[in-house]
């Protein structure tokens with residue numbers, strides 16, 4: 001599914017948190033949103049999901065304005081995992097993932113075995129099948145993050161919006177999640193801080209002080225000048241002799 005945004009804006013306390021952002025994400029594409037702390041990535045994700053009150057601008061899902069869709073219609077197309085996703089402490093991991101099925105249920109289409117299979121598959125995809133019966137409050141930060149991503153997958157969306165999906169994960173689960181996302185036939189927009197992870201995405205969108213300042217293939221976007229200007233680092237581009245993959249090693253710029 002194609003995602004397009006035109007002139008997205010959000011102002012708070014007299015300043016633009018997101019200012020005039022327009023972008024297009026093609027079906028099946030993975031776009032990484034990068035930028036320093038406070039540059040507006042999470043707010044932009046919320047605007048793309050239609051979750052930011054008082055947000056302005058237009059979001060189109062396959063040319064259909066989000067504003068004219070019901071929450072249920074949106075939830076059938078688009079799933080979001082926010083940074084601090086919370087849920088009721090009394091739910092089990094399985095029940096949290098079950099919430100992902102809500103947009104698909106109705107009196108004529110009640111919860112059934114096919115929904116239960118989707119929940120099991122989603123938990124298994126995130127390596128959480130063995131913890132299905134664990135209560136939310138007993139899960140670690142990384143386990144909660146994996147359950148929330150499983151909940152988003154159980155929603156069977158065509159677009160996935162993820163806010164720093166690997167920030168609580170150990171290195172094995174970071175790599176496993178990156179591989180899973182790369183293989184999913186979904187349109188993905190995710191905010192990430194790890195620029196080496198971002199390098200593996202199809203395109204990068206760079207936010208700075210609420211504005212989209214660059215968008216394109218990783219190597220075109222992560223130029224030495226931009227890394228210095230926006231991220232305040234110098235970088236050396238290295239090549240992994242094992243597979244020829246490019247990696248960046250960063251050096252902090254001296255503060256003046």
Ligand SMILES: Nc1ncnc2c1ncn2[C@@H]1O[C@H](COP(=O)(O)OP(=O)(O)OP(=O)(O)O)[C@@H](O)[C@H]1O
Nearest residue numbers: 012013017035036037038039040041042043044191
């Ligand atoms: N409702 C609000 N009212 C006032 N300021 C806000 C509001 N929402 C966000 N901000 C501010 O806007 C800026 C952008 O926030 P946002 O969370 O979108 O940034 P981010 O790029 O995701 O940051 P990080 O990398 O630290 O997660 C921050 O300075 C934040 O404090």
